Amino acid sequence: MDTVDNNPAGIPTEEANYDSSQIQVLEGLEAVRKRPGMYIGSTGPRGLHHLVYEIVDNSIDEALAGYCSMIEVDLLPGEIIKVSDNGRGIPVGTQSQTGLPAVTVVFTILHAGGKFGGSGYKVSGGLHGVGASVVNALSEWLEVEVCDGEHRYYQRFERGKECAPLAITGDTDQKGTQVAFRADPEIFEEVLYDYDTLLRRLREQAFLNAGVYIVLRDQRGTETVEEHLHYEGGIRSFVEHIHQQKGVESLHDEVIYLAAREGDNTAEVALQYNDSYTELLLSFANNIHTTDGGAHEVGFKAALTRVINDYARRYNILKDNDENLKGEDVREGLTAIISVKLTDAQFEGQTKAKLGNTAARTLVDTLVYDKLTTYFEENPTVARTIIEKSLGASRAREAARRAREVARR
Structure with a gap:
């Protein structure tokens, strides 16, 4: 005689243990790595390219504020992205709430940034204070260099965590920020950037910000492909x-x-x-x-x-x-x-x-x-x-x- 399956959905017959011990609190950037889609849309090509946009948008915000005239984006061998600008440089002084250098805070703490109504930016695309920290969280490694007109500062992170404190590496009279990173292959389906996709986005930014000079270089092949984007007509x-x-x-x-x-x-x-x-x-x-x-x-x-x-x-x-x-x-x-x-x-x-x-x-x-x-x-x-x-x-x-x-x- 056939037996009737009274539990076709496969629901556990023993009472599941759902109590306070089941509630997890994800610390710091762990939440981003656990649910990247919430922050960048997807872990496919769209999300991968979104990482570049987040860093470039910070440089564009410096241009909007009137402090940046040149932005360079380099595609390096090994699918490494490097974004440089000649803006003011991310602040390196100690941030009062955390006791950490401001640049470290920007890259390691969600909802930390200079665009929440302070005097740093009147208008910006980065509103939520998560862009730089999300890119850091979803990168195998990320390196930031800041020039403040006196010193050159450097810090490296791996999968969102700092490897060593922010350090002075030399003297300089220049100002600006340089961010280099490699997207984490553990997070993304494929780490392969499309030159034309990036070119389209950067060209848009050059049109929208008349006068800003943007350079895109692809150095992954035997010959460097380079595009200079500058449109006074907006x-x-x-x-x-x-x-x-x-x-x-x-x-x-x-x-x-x-x-x-x-x-x-x-x-x-x-x-x-x-x-x-x-x-x-x-x-x-x-x-x-x-x-x-x-x-x-x-x-x-x-x-x-x-x-x-x-x-x-x-x-x-x-x-x-x-x-x-x-x-x-x-x-x-x-x-x-x-x-x-x-x-x-x-x-x-x-x-x-x-x-x-x-x-x-x-x-x-x-x-x-x-x-x-x-x-x-x-x-x-x-x-x-x-x-x-x-x-x-x-x-x-x-x-x-x-x-x-x-x-x-």
């Missing part, structure tokens, strides 16, 4: 570069550039229409690429649709009985870059894919509506070209909708 040059890469024709000669400031918060938008049928909208907050958009994108889209509909109504291009153009219509063939720099940027999660500040929506919405309206009034030929493109998209969308209905019937 995000206007970014739009031109995208159109050149895509091989599309612009519908109007100049890139439309709009900018506004509200206290210490700034917003800038560059946009240009082309003869393609796709939209490309890239948004950034404090130089971080917000891949999932957020408040600044919402503000841009709403204002753009409103400006174009209002202009079309005012000049009778849209008649009284015509429907308003939709967002997808007015963004067909559009390339736009939105960049906001906020004193208190609020992102969703450590990977910062989406911006949450409602103030950013208002800032961008007001900027685009007011200044694009003025631009259209001063450049009616460009305005009509854009509206004709939008009307064509609207007619095509309506025709497609009718064709679907006929096919269904």
Whole structure:
């Protein structure tokens, strides 16, 4: 006779021992090594490259503060990353709460940094004080060198732990920080950096910070591959570069550039229409690429649709009985870059894919509506070209909708 399995899920029949002894407290950077995905998104290629971005973003923040003009990123044999800048250098003095040198604190303690509202940085992409310490925790080893204009300091860490105290290795009149590290193969699926992925990210940073000079070198092969990135035109040059890469024709000669400031918060938008049928909208907050958009994108889209509909109504291009153009219509063939720099940027999660500040929506919405309206009034030929493109998209969308209905019937 067959027996019935009364425990198909395989649940232990003896009472599991779940008491206070089962509750674990992970000390220091142990939590990062245990759950790296929470801090860098994944342990695949995306997370691996995110380590580089975290260190570079610290140098970019120095540039934003006006203290850094040169950033160098080297890919060395053995998949070692070295990032150098000529900023002020991470402070080396004793941090009062811990009694440790500030540079040691930055690399070994989570939520330690100079971006929590002190006078060090008004605007920064590093908001949570975890970037440098997370990179250290997930590296087989990491070495930091700091020059403060008098001395050169050096410290080495292995898997997040310091090997020896911070030490002076010489005298120098230079200032800056150099960080070298090797991602831990025990953590990552594969430690292999893609040059083009890093180049794309660093080029974005050069566009977003007009005037900053960034050098990327790949020294892993027999010959060094080197790229110098420097764009005085800022995000206007970014739009031109995208159109050149895509091989599309612009519908109007100049890139439309709009900018506004509200206290210490700034917003800038560059946009240009082309003869393609796709939209490309890239948004950034404090130089971080917000891949999932957020408040600044919402503000841009709403204002753009409103400006174009209002202009079309005012000049009778849209008649009284015509429907308003939709967002997808007015963004067909559009390339736009939105960049906001906020004193208190609020992102969703450590990977910062989406911006949450409602103030950013208002800032961008007001900027685009007011200044694009003025631009259209001063450049009616460009305005009509854009509206004709939008009307064509609207007619095509309506025709497609009718064709679907006929096919269904």
